[in-house]
């Protein structure tokens with residue numbers, strides 16, 4: 001008589017989370033515990049906060065397979081936002097794909113500054129990517145309308161889906177454009193987080209960014225300042241009297257960018273620091 005093989009005990013969610021954290025840590029992934037939690041929640045199809053309720057529950061085999069796949073991707077340095085397909089920004093979820101920049105928390109500073117002093121409601125977001133800036137402002141500010149541009153049609157498709165999901169698509173116009181080239185009209189608020197990494201710095205970026213995020217979103221090539229020259233040149237035509245401009249830039253670029261705007265006739269620019277005290281946002285206002 002042959003003996004039946006003992007049934008293998010399915011892993012609990014808590015055990016899987018510990019295993020995932022160990023696997024990521026051994027692969028040198030910084031923030032291994034945080035990423036393991038996000039990937040397990042994604043694999044289980046629940047919010048990370050709900051994991052605690054399942055800690056001692058056995059995992060289904062589909063969840064286990066989905067977790068293994070997600071771990072393999074993360075170990076290959078794919079960013080968590082691309083694996084799970086979303087990122088939270090200003091309290092809302094945005095779809096993220098390989099065609100768009102994974103939104104960074106420091107970009108919320110532009111939203112905070114914009115909401116601190118709302119002008120009339122015509123907004124322009126240059127290089128919108130996921131749409132975080134235009135769509136967050138439209139969600140927070142129901143009277144506003146926005147034009148959001150990108151040179152990448154694939155990025156515009158992501159922004160369109162995010163707009164529809166957030167229910168702001170009727171107040172949004174998406175335009176494929178090289179900075180101001182395809183833009184018509186005058187705006188009360190112009191925001192942008194353009195690509196600004198100098199070409200020479202790309203090689204030293206983390207593999208997560210360098211190998212997985214679209215280079216079009218990271219660097220404009222050369223010294224990284226080309227987008228600011230293009231934006232400074234177009235403001236005369238597109239910024240309304242009394243209008244504001246808020247632009248993100250890289251740490252250490254403030255003086256050069258201020259000089260670009262001064263040369264284009266825009267004096268009185270103000271630089272705003274991030275939480276670490278480094279200047280990261282340029283603001284200017286047009287007189288009435």
Ligand SMILES: C[S@@+](CC[C@H](N)C(=O)[O-])C[C@H]1O[C@@H](n2cnc3c(N)ncnc32)[C@H](O)[C@@H]1O
Pocket residue numbers: 100101102103104107126127128129130131132133149150151152155177178179192193194195196216217218220
């Ligand atoms: C740094 S990402 C910012 C995306 C989004 N606004 C954010 O903050 O997450 C820059 C965006 O500018 C777009 N871009 C690059 N070159 C451009 C150009 N010449 N004209 C318009 N958009 C451009 C990229 O496709 C990318 O979506």
